[in-house]
Amino acid sequence: MIIGVPKEIKTHEYRVGITPFGVEELKKDGHTILIETSAGEGSGFSDDEYLKADADVVDRDAVFKKADLIVKVKEPLSSEYDLIKDSQAIFAYLHLAPNRKLTELLLNKQVTALAYETLQKDGNLPLLAPMSEIAGRIAPLIGAYYLQKIHGGSGILPTGVAGVKPANALILGAGVVGSNAARVCIGMDMDTVIMNRGMERLQRLDELFMGKIKTLPLTAHNIKEEIQNADIIIGAVLVPGGKTPVLVTRDMLKTMKKGSVIVDVSVDQGGCVETSRPTTHDNPVYGVEGILHYTVVNMPGAYPRTSTLALTNATLPYIKTIAKIGIRGAIMENAAIKRALNAYRGEITHKALADSLNHNYKNIDGIL
Numbered sequence: 001m002i003i004g005v006p007k008e009i010k011t012h013e014y015r016v017g018i019t020p021f022g023v024e025e026l027k028k029d030g031h032t033i034l035i036e037t038s039a040g041e042g043s044g045f046s047d048d049e050y051l052k053a054d055a056d057v058v059d060r061d062a063v064f065k066k067a068d069l070i071v072k073v074k075e076p077l078s079s080e081y082d083l084i085k086d087s088q089a090i091f092a093y094l095h096l097a098p099n100r101k102l103t104e105l106l107l108n109k110q111v112t113a114l115a116y117e118t119l120q121k122d123g124n125l126p127l128l129a130p131m132s133e134i135a136g137r138i139a140p141l142i143g144a145y146y147l148q149k150i151h152g153g154s155g156i157l158p159t160g161v162a163g164v165k166p167a168n169a170l171i172l173g174a175g176v177v178g179s180n181a182a183r184v185c186i187g188m189d190m191d192t193v194i195m196n197r198g199m200e201r202l203q204r205l206d207e208l209f210m211g212k213i214k215t216l217p218l219t220a221h222n223i224k225e226e227i228q229n230a231d232i233i234i235g236a237v238l239v240p241g242g243k244t245p246v247l248v249t250r251d252m253l254k255t256m257k258k259g260s261v262i263v264d265v266s267v268d269q270g271g272c273v274e275t276s277r278p279t280t281h282d283n284p285v286y287g288v289e290g291i292l293h294y295t296v297v298n299m300p301g302a303y304p305r306t307s308t309l310a311l312t313n314a315t316l317p318y319i320k321t322i323a324k325i326g327i328r329g330a331i332m333e334n335a336a337i338k339r340a341l342n343a344y345r346g347e348i349t350h351k352a353l354a355d356s357l358n359h360n361y362k363n364i365d366g367i368l
Helices: 020-028 047-052 060-066 078-083 100-108 129-146 176-187 199-208 220-226 265-269 304-325 327-333 335-340 351-357
Strands: 002-005 032-036 056-058 069-074 089-093 112-115 168-172 191-196 214-217 232-235 261-264 285-288 291-294 341-344
Touching: 002 060, 020 032, 020 047, 020 304, 032 060, 047 056, 056 060, 060 078, 069 304, 078 100, 089 304, 100 341, 100 351, 112 335, 129 176, 129 232, 129 261, 129 265, 129 291, 129 304, 168 176, 176 191, 176 199, 176 232, 176 265, 191 199, 191 220, 199 214, 214 220, 232 265, 261 265, 304 327, 304 335, 327 335, 335 341
Parallel strands: 002 032, 002 069, 032 056, 069 089, 089 112, 168 191, 168 232, 191 214, 232 261, 261 291
Antiparallel strands: 112 341, 285 291
16 A cells, blocks of 8 residues: 655644654555655654655655555645545544534545544544643643743742642543643642543542542533632543533633633634634634633644654554555454544544534445
């Protein structure tokens, strides 16, 4: 199979879809790997390293024109739409639920759209997990940074000092993002509350952190109560393949302390805060009702070396499977890859995505 890896063009996105080590593994299986010139530089991988791994380093047009499978990190942007071939396959973080325009393009071009974030194995999301882990650990650090008065924050030191209380952190969602955010919040000595709809997860976190966090059911009542005291709110809610539900309304912001910070990690899928909108690393924050919002859609891209290595570790086994038995074969034979499928032959094949876009859904078993 011919696998193409373009350079990411989202603002300040320095990750790359495959490392030189990943190229070596795919070359052992006899595949051709096309790497766009300088695609890995942001993550510290030179063109020479890819050439030594026996990749073909080519220009952008050649990557899209020749590849059967495009392996990316983030979803294609509008400037890439014309480069995508009819019936091509794309494997990336697609986050299609809030992106009707890209979804319609993929459907019109009958692209096989495989999304990292919906690939499931044993009830887990193994390709989302490493980036969620990183984003979760970044979120409290970002919140702490923007609490500084010079950045528009309230001026509260998250750790507190002798005789002065630390900051209050509220985490919405207790999955991979939420649990990793809680770990860092505890490490910074913040008073931490984490909410989740499933009590089993809260019980596990209570045991894991030995009572150092306060756990509550994720209800509108509890959110309204807790946000009044929160200095940092971390949105960590996920509906695999679907749009994130709004948990924090604009009216709720009016009850918060001015200068508090919201870090909405779930903004990739629409965000769990009504006033969230996607931002970039070069213009990451904005204020609403006196509350700072940090809503960068590619947070792990700020630490590209770590992120790229972690991502390739997770994605490579699935890329090898797809390349070995073909796209159709992988969908038919591998249950995890089948769950990653969002669109195929002009149809939406993921129920949550179809529901989010109010679009017709087609079970993949009725197409293959």
